[in-house]
């Protein structure tokens with residue numbers, strides 16, 4: 372019997388933004404592959420929450436920076452569901468230490484590039500190759516989302532490696548958008564601003580001050596994972612069919628220049 376529900380793969384869906392995206396997609400009727408790398412408990416909880424929404428949350432562990440893991444992950448998606456409607460490249464890490472660009476290590480650079488750029492770049496390649504032969508799986512309009520960051524264009528000299536990886540990710544979205552348009556596959560870059568998650572926990576006080584007292588963002592509040600989830604649902608539910616390679620800022624207006 373042919374499956375009715377669309378399927379999304381969300382990398383790094385155990386916590387933070389990925390969790391918010393997975394639950395928003397579940398609310399929109401998607402079955403979700405909940406990828407994680409370390410926190411199996413958190414991934415299991417997301418899966419349970421998806422079940423409460425009446426959809427399936429299939430947990431799949433894979434380190435997206437490792438080629439063999441990426442291959443196993445994609446094989447698991449198609450073995451389990453037989454189709455993939457949406458890939459959301461969300462998994463990412465910040466540098467272990469925020470180090471001045473005059474001192475930061477090559478090890479940290481390689482780590483940032485491996486997880487935040489090479490991982491999603493080649494996962495997208497792998498998935499794109501499956502999506503272009505979708506005629507057999509019956510997916511009407513497959514899509515790919517890349518979660519980048521305001522760091523794609525904002526120079527933070529205390530985490531240059533992260534910024535360089537995110538800038539590369541922005542070009543990755545453009546490249547795949549250009550290559551895949553002829554196959555009916557739209558690609559979107561979603562650029563979150565400052566979002567309340569474990570990643571921003573260590574700098575909470577500083578960002579609190581910048582947001583609430585220093586006017587950092589025209590919309591003076593922290594972003595929440597649900598903000599990003601809603602943007603992904605807009606894409607997933609075909610509200611932007613004539614846009615591809617589009618950057619969607621989910622940043623409270625951070626990107627505006629004001630005078």
Ligand code: NAP
Pocket residue numbers: 382383384385386387388389406407408409410411413433434435436461462463464465486518519520521562563564565566567568569570571
């Ligand atoms: P987070 O709370 O630290 O969560 C990171 C998620 O990624 C977790 O689910 C983690 O899995 C997973 N992950 C980490 N390394 C992985 C790997 N090698 N393979 C597979 N999964 C991996 O981070 P977040 O704040 O939600 O950030 C999510 C994405 O948004 C990142 O790409 C980040 O750069 C971007 N972003 C965040 C902000 C922000 O303000 N928070 C702003 C702009 C962009 P485990 O639970 O198993 O560790």
